[in-house]
Amino acid sequence: MSEAASTSDPLVGRMVRAYKIKEPIGVSRWGKVYRAFQTTMDRTVAVRVLSPGIAALPGKIEHFLEETRADASLMHPHLVTVYEAGQSDGTYFCAMEYMDGPPLARFLRQGDGVDEHHLLQAIAGVARALDFLWQRNVPHQPPADKNVLTATDGTVKLINVAPAEMPASPSAREDVVNLAVMVATLTNDIGPVTKPISEFVEGMLGAEGCKQFASLAEVASTAEALDRELFPPVRLATPGDSRAGSKRGGLLWVIVMASVGIAVLALLMWAWVRRR
Numbered sequence: 001m002s003e004a005a006s007t008s009d010p011l012v013g014r015m016v017r018a019y020k021i022k023e024p025i026g027v028s029r030w031g032k033v034y035r036a037f038q039t040t041m042d043r044t045v046a047v048r049v050l051s052p053g054i055a056a057l058p059g060k061i062e063h064f065l066e067e068t069r070a071d072a073s074l075m076h077p078h079l080v081t082v083y084e085a086g087q088s089d090g091t092y093f094c095a096m097e098y099m100d101g102p103p104l105a106r107f108l109r110q111g112d113g114v115d116e117h118h119l120l121q122a123i124a125g126v127a128r129a130l131d132f133l134w135q136r137n138v139p140h141q142p143p144a145d146k147n148v149l150t151a152t153d154g155t156v157k158l159i160n161v162a163p164a165e166m167p168a169s170p171s172a173r174e175d176v177v178n179l180a181v182m183v184a185t186l187t188n189d190i191g192p193v194t195k196p197i198s199e200f201v202e203g204m205l206g207a208e209g210c211k212q213f214a215s216l217a218e219v220a221s222t223a224e225a226l227d228r229e230l231f232p233p234v235r236l237a238t239p240g241d242s243r244a245g246s247k248r249g250g251l252l253w254v255i256v257m258a259s260v261g262i263a264v265l266a267l268l269m270w271a272w273v274r275r276r
Contacts, residue, residue: 030094047093078125122217
């Protein structure tokens with residue numbers, strides 16, 4: 001975002017309740033979304049502002065506030081956390097968790113190919129969030145890349161749960177298929193994936209000859225297991241590991257020396273017997 005574009009926005013630099021608006025970072029169906037700083041909590045947040053044009057329509061303010069409060073009631077590691085909704089000097093807003101990562105398509109790219117570690121993280125995170133919504137019978141949109149946000153630490157979260165622009169997802173199985181379609185579409189634009197990933201996504205789609213998934217939870221757990229298999233975490237040695245290794249090494253040395261001593265003693269006994 002250019003400095004000129006930011007400063008031309010009348011909200012930039014203003015306080016909206018406890019939030020100092022820094023810059024516009026996107027547009028939602030309700031209006032602009034800004035990066036802001038919450039002075040009371042000393043943290044960066046995202047602030048969605050209801051546009052004046054939409055606010056002037058009958059019932060839209062109430063709809064905006066109700067939808068935001070419903071989202072705020074949903075707490076899950078893979079759903080964007082909504083902090084509050086309200087009004088400040090005639091501006092209606094929603095404050096939420098700020099996700100500092102790139103768009104999903106860029107998140108999944110590594111050089112000229114697919115970052116399969118990030119891909120499996122995304123599948124697992126979105127599947128966990130969708131499973132959570134089904135367990136609580138929360139109507140929601142089918143998974144789509146525009147509703148998946150990322151963080152630089154690799155976290156992936158869903159946003160815009162309410163089915164406003166499209167019908168609600170009809171079943172968990174449809175969510176599995178739509179998640180696979182989303183993944184396949186994004187990766188096809190980037191490059192080929194390895195056989196384990198391909199077979200996994202084909203199984204989500206229900207391809208013949210591939211493992212079928214009974215639930216979103218199973219999709220998530222399979223993605224996590226495959227991630228551990230393909231990208232095992234690097235375990236760094238600790239001082240405790242060094243001491244344990246030293247102890248094991250010392251014990252091995254004692255065993256070796258004892259074996260050598262026994263062998264030498266046996267050889268001497270054999271020579272003594274031969275001389276008699």
